[in-house]
Amino acid sequence: MRAALAFVRLVLAWCVILGASSVLLATVVVPRLAGATSYDVQTGSMRPGLPPGTLVVVRPVAPEQIGIGTVVTYQLESGEPTVVTHRVTEIGINRAGERVFRTQGDANDAIDPAPVRPVQVRGALWYSVPYAGHFNDLVTRRSGWPLLAAVIGLLGYAGWMFIGAARDRRATPADAPIEEGELVSS
Known part of the structure; x- marks a missing residue:
């Protein structure tokens, strides 16, 4: 047992x-x-494929490689940290002759109001990890560090227990220490 x-x-x-x-x-x-970047999904605009709490990993992509149906992460305003991950629904040319993209969340009824310029695109979706965005969000907030320290401590403890169990398993009966009150036959 x-x-x-x-x-x-x-x-x-x-x-x-x-x-x-x-x-x-x-x-x-x-x-x-x-050379990719990860972001956590905060809203339900890309449900069911990318629900809130999903970690999306995006790789830089040339504007020419973005087609209709490509999921891209882009800055709402160029140079600002706030990003959105939506699917490209239209590709066009603006008045300046620059390629622009129209996007829409899979769960949204309407196309996003502002076109996306190539300079705003952070990358195209490479892969996603469900629920890992919650952990990423927790770690990147100041209040998340105590929990992260606890998780790392528990993982360290699990590793220590694993090493101890492996060491004990290799011990031969002759190497095993005699406990107090244990009978030893000669």
């Missing part, structure tokens, strides 16, 4: 470590290595 419980703990520790590593890899490491 004790061995079965130890095995279950070992499997659970592995699941936690692999799960956390996978999320970290998908949300931080891969985007940085690929």
Whole structure:
């Protein structure tokens, strides 16, 4: 029974470590290595495909590569930090001869009022991670750091328990310490 419980703990520790590593890899490491940027979806305008709390990872894209149906993340106003992720529904040319895009959220009834200029586009959707946007939002807010520290601490503790379980499993009976009150035969 004790061995079965130890095995279950070992499997659970592995699941936690692999799960956390996978999320970290998908949300931080891969985007940085690929020159991509991640954003969290705040509203339901892109439901059902990108509900609130989804982390979207976008890669820079040339304006010529953006077609109708491409999901893009763009600045509401050029140079401002506020961004929106919507689908391109029309492509046109403005009075200055510049290519512009009309966008619309999948759940919205109307096309967005202002056309999007190429300078506003931060990138095209590469992939998304459901629910990871909640974690990203929590971490980027000041009030989220205590929770992040607790999560990191728990992951560290899980790793420590995993190492201890693996070490104990390798110990032979001759190496095992004798506990007080235990009978030893000679």
